[in-house]
Amino acid sequence: MTPTTVGAPDLLAAVRTHTGTAILHNGAPIGYRELTARASAVAAALGPHPGAVGVYTSRTPETVIALLGVLTAGGAYVPVDPAYPEERQEAMLAAAGTGTVLVTAPGQAPPPGAVVVDVRGLGETDTETEPSPVDGTDAAYILFTSGSTGAPKPVVTPRRAISTVTAALRDLFGVTPADRVLQFASLSWDTCFEEILPALTSGATLVVDDEAHTGSFPRFLRMTAERGVTVLDLPTAYWHELVRHLAEDGGTLPESLRLLIIGGEAAAPARLAEWHGLGAGGVRLLNTYGCTETTLITHAVELGETVEGRVPIGRALPHVLERVTPEGELLIGGPALSLGYLGLPEATAARFGGDGFFRTGDRVERLPDGRLLHLGRLDGEVKIRGVRVDPAEVESLIGAHPDVAAVAVTGMAAAGRTVLTAYVVPAAHADPGALRASVLARLRATAPAHLLPGRLRVVPELAHTASGKVDRAGTRRRYEQGGEA
Numbered sequence: 001m002t003p004t005t006v007g008a009p010d011l012l013a014a015v016r017t018h019t020g021t022a023i024l025h026n027g028a029p030i031g032y033r034e035l036t037a038r039a040s041a042v043a044a045a046l047g048p049h050p051g052a053v054g055v056y057t058s059r060t061p062e063t064v065i066a067l068l069g070v071l072t073a074g075g076a077y078v079p080v081d082p083a084y085p086e087e088r089q090e091a092m093l094a095a096a097g098t099g100t101v102l103v104t105a106p107g108q109a110p111p112p113g114a115v116v117v118d119v120r121g122l123g124e125t126d127t128e129t130e131p132s133p134v135d136g137t138d139a140a141y142i143l144f145t146s147g148s149t150g151a152p153k154p155v156v157t158p159r160r161a162i163s164t165v166t167a168a169l170r171d172l173f174g175v176t177p178a179d180r181v182l183q184f185a186s187l188s189w190d191t192c193f194e195e196i197l198p199a200l201t202s203g204a205t206l207v208v209d210d211e212a213h214t215g216s217f218p219r220f221l222r223m224t225a226e227r228g229v230t231v232l233d234l235p236t237a238y239w240h241e242l243v244r245h246l247a248e249d250g251g252t253l254p255e256s257l258r259l260l261i262i263g264g265e266a267a268a269p270a271r272l273a274e275w276h277g278l279g280a281g282g283v284r285l286l287n288t289y290g291c292t293e294t295t296l297i298t299h300a301v302e303l304g305e306t307v308e309g310r311v312p313i314g315r316a317l318p319h320v321l322e323r324v325t326p327e328g329e330l331l332i333g334g335p336a337l338s339l340g341y342l343g344l345p346e347a348t349a350a351r352f353g354g355d356g357f358f359r360t361g362d363r364v365e366r367l368p369d370g371r372l373l374h375l376g377r378l379d380g381e382v383k384i385r386g387v388r389v390d391p392a393e394v395e396s397l398i399g400a401h402p403d404v405a406a407v408a409v410t411g412m413a414a415a416g417r418t419v420l421t422a423y424v425v426p427a428a429h430a431d432p433g434a435l436r437a438s439v440l441a442r443l444r445a446t447a448p449a450h451l452l453p454g455r456l457r458v459v460p461e462l463a464h465t466a467s468g469k470v471d472r473a474g475t476r477r478r479y480e481q482g483g484e485a
Contacts, residue, residue: 012039019032022034023208025209026209032203040072040129042072045069045117048073049074050073050099051076054093055077056103057079057188061208062105064183064208066102066119068200069102071131076140078141085446085448088448091152103120137159142155143188146388154342161338169198169296170198179204180204181229182229191263221252230258232261233261236264243278253280260285262285264387287300288313291360294360295336297317299313300315301313312367315371324364361378362377362378398443405427406470419453423462424457436456439456459475
């Protein structure tokens with residue numbers, strides 16, 4: 001097949017048609033012309049078809065410029081959080097097959113051996129770099145999900161998928177050049193693309209502001225009002241806390257706000273009831289669902305009342321094919337499906353099969369009007385801060401500690417969010433009193449924050465099933481409900 005400018009290049013063409021302010025960074029504007037000129041400089045520095053390009057992210061315009069530059073060059077964007085332990089960074093770059101790494105902020109230090117390009121020093125090109133010809137099946141970006149082996153699993157998202165979904169989200173969100181969209185999500189996770197791409201391909205302004213990440217709700221709300229933010233895309237857990245703050249402390253939403261999008265985990269009916277009690281009827285509240293492997297959002301619904309005490313995840317977007325198995329598992333197909341896990345054919349076959357559908361592992365129920373209710377997982381995976389985590393990966397990391405004989409990890413609800421709890425059995429030679437601190441220190445040196453247990457208990461033994469397998473739920477019941485200490 002002859003390569004064509006299918007997929008991400010049409011996104012880039014859409015960005016180039018706009019004028020005005022593209023990014024508002026801490027109140028300082030960056031125009032669309034400057035944005036595309038600097039992205040062109042990145043593409044020129046990379047050269048045509050650079051393959052997988054690592055990008056050390058920062059909450060700056062340079063990360064967005066790097067993303068657009070990599071796509072312009074015909075490469076695959078591979079975001080890396082510089083806060084991750086060095087061992088994790090190296091594993092991600094190696095798994096993605098990156099040869100070049102872009103840095104976007106001072107102090108970022110990629111592992112030795114990488115070709116490093118500093119985006120800040122590239123400036124602008126006098127002429128726009130034309131997007132390199134690509135096919136719709138070429139990779140647009142590579143992200144990592146949790147896996148049972150203890151190593152990150154690289155998910156390859158093709159150009160056609162991100163192009164299809166960006167168009168669908170522009171329609172779903174109703175984004176126009178008059179909008180100001182806050183960039184809030186981690187730049188190492190795919191939710192950030194829900195904010196960046198629909199905004200910039202619609203001529204809207206992307207708001208990047210340090211005040212969004214201070215942990216203070218008053219400062220967050222003041223900043224969104226001062227910047228005139230019209231669209232917020234928040235993790236459900238953060239929205240829970242924001243609603244509680246508004247209900248208890250009497251804060252107010254910015255008058256400019258017209259759309260609030262939530263997603264990542266189940267919305268609490270109690271918080272939804274509080275939301276409706278705030279008098280925010282002029283703000284459209286959209287609940288969303290999706291997986292990394294199915295590219296951003298596949299289902300959405302405007303939230304009104306709960307259904308049997310549960311909050312629906314909505315209906316499939318027009319580009320999405322769906323099936324529900326007799327066991328209730330949701331399967332997703334269509335043009336937005338990823339290409340699978342890079343270098344992991346067995347894992348790809350297990351989740352993608354050969355019928356063009358991805359097995360989400362989520363159990364759902366279809367309501368008479370077509371909306372879906374989420375009923376939980378069919379496997380042991382949990383959502384931590386909106387990120388899917390396989391407890392087996394955390395167990396693998398903890399089990400590598402020489403003083404650990406056995407471990408079970410499970411998710412538990414605490415203060416309106418899910419936290420990981422680890423139950424660790426010490427080896428015969430180990431000092432039980434020192435084990436907790438030792439395990440956590442080792443984890444902090446090797447694992448990203450979302451894989452760190454919120455609670456770690458040293459216990460004498462784990463519960464097991466009749467077949468001898470570790471029983472995570474049984475272990476949790478034993479030590480959390482008045483059983484053995």
